[in-house]
Amino acid sequence: xxxxTQPTSxxxxxxxxxxxxxxxxxxxxxxxVYWYRQIHSQGPQYIIHGLKNNETNEMASLIITEDRKSSxxxxxxxxxxxxxxYYCIVRVPLRNDYKLSFGAGTTVTVRA
Amino acid sequence: xxxxxxxxxxLIKEKRETATLKCYPIPRHDTVYWYQQGPGQDPQFLIxxxxxxxxxxxxxxxxxxxxxxxxxxxxxxxxxLELGDSALYFCASSLVGNxxxxxxxxxxxxxxx
Numbered sequence: 001x002x003x004x005t006q007p008t009s010x011x012x013x014x015x016x017x018x019x020x021x022x023x024x025x026x027x028x029x030x031x032x033v034y035w036y037r038q039i040h041s042q043g044p045q046y047i048i049h050g051l052k053n054n055e056t057n058e059m060a061s062l063i064i065t066e067d068r069k070s071s072x073x074x075x076x077x078x079x080x081x082x083x084x085x086y087y088c089i090v091r092v093p094l095r096n097d098y099k100l101s102f103g104a105g106t107t108v109t110v111r112a
Numbered sequence: 113x114x115x116x117x118x119x120x121x122x123l124i125k126e127k128r129e130t131a132t133l134k135c136y137p138i139p140r141h142d143t144v145y146w147y148q149q150g151p152g153q154d155p156q157f158l159i160x161x162x163x164x165x166x167x168x169x170x171x172x173x174x175x176x177x178x179x180x181x182x183x184x185x186x187x188x189x190x191x192x193l194e195l196g197d198s199a200l201y202f203c204a205s206s207l208v209g210n211x212x213x214x215x216x217x218x219x220x221x222x223x224x225x
Contacts, residue, residue, distance in 0.1 A: 042218060105154070
């Protein structure tokens with residue numbers, strides 16, 4: 001399984017952009033990078049995923065380096081409700097489905 | 113949009129009792145996953161089902177079993193409960209062919225006394 005490395009925690013000011021880095025140097029060519037977040041004790045929430053191109057949706061942007069060994073999740077205008085644990089996950093293909101291996105994510109605290 | 117439904121949301125059991133957790137996937141989703149999250153830990157994959165067949169097992173104890181029914185809902189059966197089984201249990205569902213993005217339910221909090 002490709003492993004990911006994320007900072008343990010980070011703070012962000014409300015209204016500012018939050019940039020969350022993730023290293024995945026052993027990622028293989030057909031593995032996607034997924035981002036989920038978990039707000040205290042709630043079910044993990046899907047944010048975004050990508051293979052090699054940058055992606056953007058209504059929640060966030062995902063920037064993947066050209067060598068695919070790292071990526072950055074960008075929350076453009078952080079709000080207090082974005083306080084959560086953010087998980088960067090490289091999806092492991094497994095026959096017809098793809099289990100998610102949650103590692104130690106980044107605890108993001110958005111401060112007023 | 114419809115989301116994954118889990119029931120019950122909270123469950124309290126005594127040691128050695130049995131518990132059944134239910135999961136109703138997003139309509140048209142054909143794959144269900146179960147995850148366990150102990151206190152202060154990250155979610156850990158237990159088991160998954162695709163089209164009513166078991167796909168794979170993770171770190172699921174032999175005391176646990178699960179199945180997916182014809183309507184695609186799934187049940188996780190837990191027997192001989194131990195204190196260490198106290199955790200949040202999440203179900204997720206996905207649609208094969210749609211990049212299999214997993215969408216999670218709100219979870220069931222199981223407390224074993």
